[in-house]
Amino acid sequence: MSRDRAFAECRRAYYFHYYGSWEGWKPAAPASVRELYVLKNLGNRFTFAGRVVHETIADVLNRHRYGREIGLEEAKQAALDSLRRGFRESREGLYRNDPKRNVGLFEHEYAVDLPDEDWVRMRDRVDRCLDNFYASEIRSVILETRVENWLPIDALDTFTFEGTKVYVAPDFALKTPQGNAIVIDWKTGRPGTEEDRKQIVCYGLFARDKWEVDPKRAIGELHYLQTGESRVVTLDEAALKEGVSHMRESIRSMKELLTDPALNRAEPERFPLTEDRTVCETCRFRRVCWSDWPPHDSVRER
C-alpha cells in the first residue's frame, strides 16, 4: 500500500502525486501541473535499482513460461544494460520530455553530487539481489510448478474494497499441487518492516477477491533479495480481518481530506506540508515547496 505510506509521510506530497499532477501528461496541461507530473515520475538510485531487479526477475520467469531459460550471468548482463540505459536517460534529462518512457532520477533532477562509487554500488546491489534470487528455494518452487498453476497478475491489477478501487501489484502468485496459494513479493530494501506485512495482507484480500483463494490455504511470502532472508505471512481470516480494518481506516482518513469525496476532488490547502525536513530532503517535489534548499525559514504554507 504505497498510497498509504505516501499519505503517512507527507499529506502535501500525497496531494501532488495523486491529485495535483493529474492530466500532466496532456500537451495542453498547465506548466505547474506538468511540472508536478514530471516530478511525480522521478525515482532515485535505490528505487531504480529495485525496479531493474523486479523487471529482470519478471522477464526471467516470463521467458521460462515460454520455454526459454535465462542463466544468472545473462540476467545480470540484462540488468546492467537496463541500469546503464536508465542512468543515461536520466543524466541527459530525457524524462523531462517523456517521463513515462524515460527514467528520471532525483539525483540528476536535483544535481546531487555523488561520487562514481555510489553508482557502482547500485550495480553491486542489483547483482546481489539476482544472486540471492537464483539461489533461493522459492525460485526452484516456481520453476517446478506447472505454468498452468501460476496465478495471472496484470501489471496494474485492482480490486474493489467497500466501493473503492484499490491498485495492487503483487510480484508473483501460484497454486501448489496440494491446492495451497502462495502470494510472493520480492523486496530490495531492508528486511522486516511492518509496512511490508500490511502490504502483503492487502494482496491476500486481492487474492481472495480475484482468484477466490481460500484464506485457510493461503500464505504470503516476502523475499528480501539483498540479504536472502524471507518471511512468511499467514493470510488467514484473522490476518485478513486486521487488513480490512487497516484499509478501512486508511481510506477513511484519505477521503476525509477531499473537498468532494463523491467526485474525488481535492484542494492543496487541505493537505499540509510535513514539518519533518528529513522527509523533504529526499522528496521528489522539493523544488515546488522549497525554492531555496535547505530552507532558512520555518514551514511555509502555500
Ligand code: SF4
Ligand atoms: S518537499 Fe516536504 S513538504 Fe513538500 S511535498 Fe515534499 S515532503 Fe511534503
